[in-house]
Amino acid sequence: MIPERKYSAIIVAGGKGYRVGGELPKQFISIGGKPMLMHTIQAFYDYDYRVRIIVVLPEGYKPLWQQLCDEYRFAINHTIVYGGETRFHSVKNGLSLISDEETVCIHDAARPFVTSGLIGRCFDIAFNDNCGVIPVIDEVNSVRRLTEKGSEIANREELKIVQTPQAFPAEQLKAAYNTHYLPVFTDDASVAEISGIKIILTEGEESNIKVTTAFDIELAEFYLKYLSKR
Numbered sequence: 001m002i003p004e005r006k007y008s009a010i011i012v013a014g015g016k017g018y019r020v021g022g023e024l025p026k027q028f029i030s031i032g033g034k035p036m037l038m039h040t041i042q043a044f045y046d047y048d049y050r051v052r053i054i055v056v057l058p059e060g061y062k063p064l065w066q067q068l069c070d071e072y073r074f075a076i077n078h079t080i081v082y083g084g085e086t087r088f089h090s091v092k093n094g095l096s097l098i099s100d101e102e103t104v105c106i107h108d109a110a111r112p113f114v115t116s117g118l119i120g121r122c123f124d125i126a127f128n129d130n131c132g133v134i135p136v137i138d139e140v141n142s143v144r145r146l147t148e149k150g151s152e153i154a155n156r157e158e159l160k161i162v163q164t165p166q167a168f169p170a171e172q173l174k175a176a177y178n179t180h181y182l183p184v185f186t187d188d189a190s191v192a193e194i195s196g197i198k199i200i201l202t203e204g205e206e207s208n209i210k211v212t213t214a215f216d217i218e219l220a221e222f223y224l225k226y227l228s229k230r
Ligand SMILES: Nc1ccn([C@@H]2O[C@H](COP(=O)(O)OP(=O)(O)OP(=O)(O)O)[C@@H](O)[C@H]2O)c(=O)n1
Pocket: 012, 013, 014, 015, 016, 017, 018, 019, 020, 027, 056, 083, 084, 085, 086, 087, 088, 090, 091, 107, 108, 109, 110, 111, 210, 211, 212
């Protein structure tokens, strides 16, 4: 990061992880010997220790998180804010701590394997091109569209799988989030696009998985063991 640039990351960890099952929200589940959220925060610190990190937690989970940070001696500096009912509301709460002149990345805590290269590329494109940028990868499966009569084949060449971090000039994204929630707002690009922000696609990473199910937790453990032996 060039010194005069102000890069901030909002790591959204405000969900409950229902699709994993169990009581503990997935971002606090240990993978590779420490809670998933610590891996994700570490990824941004490893990219550049000067990035300001804001972590959005589920309401009431700050004591648990502080206990985990003490237990694991996790000392990377970050600011905590509580999230809301949906990812949209959590991002909105995080943005309340961001000033207009910053470049901001929104990243899922559930994507702990994001690389420094992808983080840096997203920040730099958003800064240099003054627009939104999101990582995408190809859809390699056949896909079908549901219809009233059942379903029909869809052209996978017209589709991309969207990831995070999603980066924007903060002034633009804050203005876009000054709106009411819509169910279509499953990521930040969907909010930005409706407000007219230009969105650039950049190559994502197959390894940048979103840990969503119990199987993904096992996959994440396996992947970390594989990385430790490389
Ligand atoms: N109200 C919410 C919902 C989600 N997230 C975050 O957004 C990211 C992507 O969401 P998802 O993978 O769906 O996480 P959960 O909502 O926790 O999962 P589930 O839908 O299974 O409950 C996660 O890091 C999650 O913590 C958030 O900050 N606030």
